[in-house]
Amino acid sequence: MFLYRSYILDNTGVIIPLNISAAIIRQHMGTIGVESLPGNGTTFYFTLPP
Numbered sequence: 461m462f463l464y465r466s467y468i469l470d471n472t473g474v475i476i477p478l479n480i481s482a483a484i485i486r487q488h489m490g491t492i493g494v495e496s497l498p499g500n501g502t503t504f505y506f507t508l509p510p
Contacts, residue, residue, distance in 0.1 A: 478504065 482492045490508040 481506075 485492050485506045485508065488508055490506055492504065492506045494502060494504050496502040
């Protein structure tokens with residue numbers, strides 16, 4: 461997965477580079493995905509196992 465200069469803003473106002481977030485999610489056996497619609501922006505999402 462190629463992620464460059466993408467960031468996630470968490471609820472504390474801390475900006476986390478997306479590549480670091482993706483690595484943490486994968487370490488916890490989770491998945492990360494993306495949805496994008498022209499003119500509506502991009503949404504990154506993740507899932508973690510219970």
